[in-house]
Amino acid sequence: MKKFAFLAALMAATAVGAAHAEERRITVSAAGTVLAEPDMATITLGVTNENAQAAAAMKATSDAVSQILARLDQMGIDARDVQTRDLSLSPVWAGRGNQAGERPEISGFSASNRVFVRVRDLTQLGAVMDAVIQDGANDFGGLSFGIQDPKPLEAEARAKAVAEATAKAEQLAQAATVTLGPVQQISEQVGGIRPAAQMREFATADAGGIPVAGGEVSVSVNVTMEFGISQ
Structure with missing residues (x-):
């Protein structure tokens, strides 16, 4: 019994010493x-159009985005640096929140296409932004600068x-x-x-x-x- 008590005390002392050492x-x-x-910039741009017909709203948006993509290609933006981030088609409601209790109705549709563009030549950045606006971009989601490596x-x-x-x-x-x-x-x-x-x-x-x-x-x-x- 005494031997057991001695071993227990020794183990406890060792544990305390180890804990103290760890501290x-x-x-x-x-x-x-x-x-x-910075030597690189990223732009999130988009095109949004509304029309009474869903197909017409989407066509107008798609045509503008196609023109923007062609312009970016002409300006030397690599295909790997252009990516579609969001494509949506949603109804536009009329009569929501009216006081007469009338049911809201769909008055048209809104089509949106957002594109992520990486510009590796910053001397082109201003010209790129100017060009895409002229081609129909009407929604900018942000501009940030970065480092390629x-x-x-x-x-x-x-x-x-x-x-x-x-x-x-x-x-x-x-x-x-x-x-x-x-x-x-x-x-x-x-x-x-x-x-x-x-x-x-x-x-x-x-x-x-x-x-x-x-x-x-x-x-x-x-x-x-x-x-x-x-x-």
Whole structure:
């Protein structure tokens, strides 16, 4: 019985020691950000038409989109950079919400076709937007700038984040009068490409096109690092 009690006490002491050892860690988080000029833009554009006849509404929309796609091809936009994102046909109701209690009726139809376009030559961006509007685009769902190959920028941002996290850990160890040990664990989260908070003028429009400024985009990587404590 005494032997059993001794073994139980030894195991408990070992567990406490292991837990204490596991607690001897310094965990820090840091972010690395790199700014760069964009070299690509994406546009979501569309065509919407209404008509009393569903077929007529869809035909008008399809004809305009066909003309837009042909124009984009003429301007050198690769087929892989053009994709239909949404095609819809819905009724247009009349008499909804009236006070007389009359039943709403379908007065026509609305046909819509939305297209995603990637522009890899930013000097064409203003001219492309101007051209598709002339060809019938009447619905723009957004414009965003990006980087075609973000991996080198991500690597630079990752190195900055690791350096910042290591510096933080060293400061904490010095303040706590302990010796910083090796890295025990590291994880990262890539923040993606976003518009920079402070944007710089970057003209992208040709003469006669819609004026557009690309500014800068930021690429961010967040890391969490866990260091051991040597003593």
